[in-house]
Amino acid sequence: xxxxxxxxLALVGVLALGITAMHAxxxxxxxxxxxxxxxxxxxxxxxxxxxxxxxxxxxxxxxSLSNHITxxxxxxxxxxxxxxxxxxxxxxxxxxxxxxxNQTTRYRYRIRVGADYTFTDxxxxxxxxxxxxxxxxxxxxxxxxxxxxxINVGLVYLQWKPTDWLTLVGGKQxxxxxxxxxxWDPDINPEGAAxxxxxxxxxxxxxxxxxxxxxxxxxxxxxxxxxTGFTNGSTTVNNNDVWMFAEQVPMQFNFDKDTxxxxxxxFLTYMGGGNANISASVGAAGSNGVFxxxxxxxxTNVHAxxxxxxxxxxxxxxxxAWDQPFRLYWDFALNLDGKDRIQNVYLFPDGNAGTTALRNxxxxxxxxxAWLAGLQVGQNKKKGDWSIKGDYRQVGLAxxxxxxxxxxxxxxxxxxxxxxxxxxxxxxxxxTGSVTYFNTWNYKSNLFDSLTAAPTAGSxxxxxxxxxxxxxxxxxxxxxxxxx
Numbered sequence: 474x475x476x477x478x479x480x481x482l483a484l485v486g487v488l489a490l491g492i493t494a495m496h497a498x499x500x501x502x503x504x505x506x507x508x509x510x511x512x513x514x515x516x517x518x519x520x521x522x523x524x525x526x527x528x529x530x531x532x533x534x535x536x537s538l539s540n541h542i543t544x545x546x547x548x549x550x551x552x553x554x555x556x557x558x559x560x561x562x563x564x565x566x567x568x569x570x571x572x573x574x575n576q577t578t579r580y581r582y583r584i585r586v587g588a589d590y591t592f593t594d595x596x597x598x599x600x601x602x603x604x605x606x607x608x609x610x611x612x613x614x615x616x617x618x619x620x621x622x623x624i625n626v627g628l629v630y631l632q633w634k635p636t637d638w639l640t641l642v643g644g645k646q647x648x649x650x651x652x653x654x655x656x657w658d659p660d661i662n663p664e665g666a667a668x669x670x671x672x673x674x675x676x677x678x679x680x681x682x683x684x685x686x687x688x689x690x691x692x693x694x695x696x697x698x699x700x701t702g703f704t705n706g707s708t709t710v711n712n713n714d715v716w717m718f719a720e721q722v723p724m725q726f727n728f729d730k731d732t733x734x735x736x737x738x739x740f741l742t743y744m745g746g747g748n749a750n751i752s753a754s755v756g757a758a759g760s761n762g763v764f765x766x767x768x769x770x771x772x773t774n775v776h777a778x779x780x781x782x783x784x785x786x787x788x789x790x791x792x793x794a795w796d797q798p799f800r801l802y803w804d805f806a807l808n809l810d811g812k813d814r815i816q817n818v819y820l821f822p823d824g825n826a827g828t829t830a831l832r833n834x835x836x837x838x839x840x841x842x843a844w845l846a847g848l849q850v851g852q853n854k855k856k857g858d859w860s861i862k863g864d865y866r867q868v869g870l871a872x873x874x875x876x877x878x879x880x881x882x883x884x885x886x887x888x889x890x891x892x893x894x895x896x897x898x899x900x901x902x903x904x905t906g907s908v909t910y911f912n913t914w915n916y917k918s919n920l921f922d923s924l925t926a927a928p929t930a931g932s933x934x935x936x937x938x939x940x941x942x943x944x945x946x947x948x949x950x951x952x953x954x955x956x957x
Contacts, residue, residue, distance in 0.1 A: 597633075713745045
């Protein structure tokens with residue numbers, strides 16, 4: 474009876490640690506009981522054998538992990554979406570068709586499944602699989618004869634945290650930058666390396682440094698592609714790889730647990746020179762601004778990443794009132810090379826008469842600023858939670874990179890201003906419904922009225938038009954999303 478009592482007490486003590494921590498701590502507990510004389514060596518071994526046998530029959534016991542993995546988190550989400558879009562072209566010269574050609578409705582889904590695993594020695598890693606191949610969206614449109622669709626790699630990264638204040642990340646990773654969708658689409662996962670430093674000089678104040686070195690275009694350095702039609706002094710284009718370099722200094726001051734202000738000044742630039750191989754999407758539209766149900770305009774200017782040196786300044790102010798969280802958020806972008814980008818990249822003369830007229834018309838154009846201001850009330854964490862937010866923004870023609878900004882606002886086009894409003898409700902802890910509305914109109918009108926004919930395919934004028942063809946856009950998204 475005494476032996477049975479000791480076994481029961483020892484078994485209860487081990488199970489009290491929890492199944493997930495059992496294997497890491499059961500040996501220490503049993504050894505301590507043996508040392509105190511509560512158990513004999515043989516009794517401890519018998520208990521280990523019984524626990525191992527019982528654990529092997531559980532779902533957790535059937536999952537075998539390497540010894541160097543200390544934690545595994547599997548996650549995912551799925552979403553169904555109804556979407557309505559409407560575009561009105563800026564210039565009838567480019568689109569003399571029925572205006573209804575610019576309207577569409579579509580039904581879409583998105584699924585993402587991933588895993589984050591923690592190693593020993595302060596390492597982490599993870600991957601994510603998702604629907605669709607687009608860099609700025611995992612959405613997949615339905616209605617293709619019940620076809621099946623592929624699953625693609627959206628994340629694969631390795632992270633090391635050698636000290637409390639330094640984190641190093643490499644691979645296709647979650648965006649390490651603090652930003653809004655004015656500059657970065659939230660679905661984009663950059664590729665390359667990042668370093669994150671964080672310091673807390675006081676309990677209220679924190680400051681850090683975030684740096685990213687991302688590969689933007691991997692070109693064939695020795696291909697020596699010859700590009701005709703561009704009078705840039707040479708017919709041989711520099712095919713060096715194009716890298717994006719980003720730096721930010723996140724600063725936050727906490728007034729109390731619910732009230733804080735955060736400001737994150739930063740700088741974004743590109744290095745590598747002209748490139749012939751990059752094929753950069755600049756919006757979900759078809760040729761000449763006619764909506765194509767999701768096909769992308771291709772912007773293949775050989776200097777697509779030139780003249781981008783952007784100062785950014787996103788931030789937020791959070792507080793609580795009437796038992797509800799409030800968040801005032803903003804963003805600002807200033808391209809120091811905006812004038813050069815418009816004149817030498819977008820309007821670079823290539824021998825096309827339309828381009829020359831466009832260049833002369835817009836010689837003094839220098840729209841190098843974009844900004845956003847918005848307010849959010851509420852949050853979405855559990856059943857019954859709700860939130861509503863709205864913002865207004867203006868996006869100058871040369872203010873941001875059109876390949877990484879939000880693909881939903883104005884279809885990623887530049888020279889646009891307008892509003893975004895979204896409401897979200899938690900039906901359960903895991904199921905949410907949302908409605909999002911976008912309404913935009915051109916920031917400057919008649920940019921292309923001096924052209925008397927549509928630009929030839931592949932010309933710079935066609936590329937410029939692809940960046941800012943819309944007079945107005947409207948988009949409505951109704952989503953049902955669940956997490957697992």
